[in-house]
Amino acid sequence: MARAAGSRGRPGRCGLRGRCGRCGRGALLACAAWTAGWVLAAALLLRAHPGVLSERCTDEKSRRILAALCRDYRGGALVGDLCEDLCVAGKLLYRRCLYFERGKKVLQADWRGQPVVLKSEEEAFSSFPPLGLLDGQPDDGGQDFPEAELLLLAAGEVRSALGLELANGSLAPLGLGRRGPRRRGQLASLWALLQQEEFVLLSLLRGLSPHTPPVLGSCGHFYAVEHLAAGSPHHWALFPLDGAPRGDRSRARAVSGMALSFLDMVAHFDHDFSHRLHLCDIKPENFAIRSDFTAVAIDVDMAFFEPKMREILEQNCTGDEDCNFFDCFSKCDLRVHRCGAQRANSNLQLGLKVPSHSHQRVLWPSGHPVSAGDHCHRHQPLGKKPDLRSA
Template sequence: RRILAALCQDYRGGALAGDLCEDLCVAGKLLFQRCLHYNRGKKVLQADWRGRPVVLKSKEEAFSSFPPLSLLEEEAGGGGQDIPEAELLLMVAGEVKSALGLELSNSSLGPWWPGRRGPRWRGQLASLWALLQQEEYVYFSLLQDLSPHVLPVLGSCGHFYAVEFLAAGSPHHRALFPLDRVPGAPGGGQAKAISDIALSFLDMVNHFDSDFSYRLHLCDIKPENFAIRSDFTVVAIDVDMAFFEPKMREILEQNCTDDEDCNFFDCFSRCDLRVNKCGAQRVNNNLQVICDKIFRHWFSAPLKSSAVSFQLQLQLQEAVQECADPEVPSGNTRRDTPSVFWKLRQLLQATLRELQEAEK
């Protein structure tokens, strides 16, 4: 509450702006409910927005913690009205490049354009600048219209942006994700839900590998960073550790004395001992890590449903093991990843067919 009170004070003073500020600070239609994450790192608050549960996120607690926009400092008198559009475009493109490691054309900068010049223009620019300092906001804004597997940004106020509230996964859930409301659980219903979710994870892997100009690497894969929609679509709800290929290469190319120095969370590279440098090429991939950290949990033991034949369960278990096995020929990414991907997909589809047959 204290954080939001300070935010509203800054809004009333004209220091910041955003399409959610009115609902938060004036109309009382965006109401704080509880703190989800506060101590270290980003501030994550749950709120109710016109009857809809949302999450407000920011890297910093105070608006003043973000470095101010130098163009605004220079334009102190004119409320930023005189800043040429070309300079603004350059500034936005520079920040987006810094966050994503990508050069985007001016026509692609729409999600980050501050809107029409008006009485709150200075606050709009200052707020946009604070949001652009937050990589996750930039990723969500870029990907929201391109991917069903990423949370859309619903709006913002100052340095806080709102996304849909979805219950995150957790290692404390027996199935990693809250499946209590699945019809027929814990028997066939749960086995069917897990198979559907696993297929959605595969869809997400394929999508992040193939559907953008560059591959999108996920370097922090754990249940807490994903949520499941009611139709079992997997959604990445925390992308602080997601990187497109150019930035991934930049991150991996570090000095090293052995391979362990080249592990960046879940993204691994190899140490070239001739030059003591990590290779820029990632040697594992998103699918491998998902198999290791999520699928193994589901498929290492028999599914909780006698409706799935033992032979199919065994094949699935073996395929997950093959997928998760990190042994990689030196300097190469796994060459057999596509075949493992399709094998898993076929086995999961066969599992669903058997479960559906059993329901008849």
């Protein structure tokens, strides 16, 4: 009885029953707010550091990927002008894994003594959607595949990837006219490559831009580009100066030459094509410097011609923060709650941001800072603009 009386006299944790209900709701709200806070923090972390959830880049995994590629080649599922060197002759040799990020695989290799980079947006050839028109055809089929139909399909992929309507003659760099004994594998490989926006862009710019690496060849869904040492905030001048003569003045000339080449690159992307090419992911790791100090955009996953850029930016919004796409942004029109299709910042503004990663100013040997005005008279167009029309 004493225990019972004590039980009746002691209030519960929340007091009266009604208070307990309010306390429970408050605890639930607090828990929800706490969870939302952690979700927001995680989202911001992934926005700033998308590699956090990247797959671990290892030699073992990289070698397995290339072994599977060669099995598919020997089985006739895929072909490419680099497959024989990679899978049979031993003239394309794996060296190391560079990075795995958001599914993309990037490996370093030596091709006949030349360092190259092998890239693919997916690990396995089977991860890419197949070319439906090959369904039901025998393994040696595809020889009679209408070229006009292939051009139509390729043009549709270019339109989807880049937002451009290209004449048939402009599609030649994609290798559509190549024919061989394994036509089915050839078409399947080409189709896998056409699903990769960076491959399409770099292929079409081959011979038109000194500021992008040319595609050197492919095997199945992997394609090769020249290997260049990427920039890093850990370098004194953002990029290695191994080829520069020793001495402060010589290095100062090299640094100012690199800065001018970056400005050349910006002007080139802004003016030398029928549509401006927007760079939306500006960081040292996405650029490199050739031995002649030419700036090169080595990762153009986030590079878009004007029509595609407008399509990306023109979205619903409640504020300007909804109109940000990596380093490219526009303004929110609150009257219609739509982001403006016109980009609000520029390649030049972002290009000048690159040296700031190392917290230094790039100077002329005389000590004067490089500016866009100093650069303007140096830029020379590369000739007739390529016919890149919007869709």
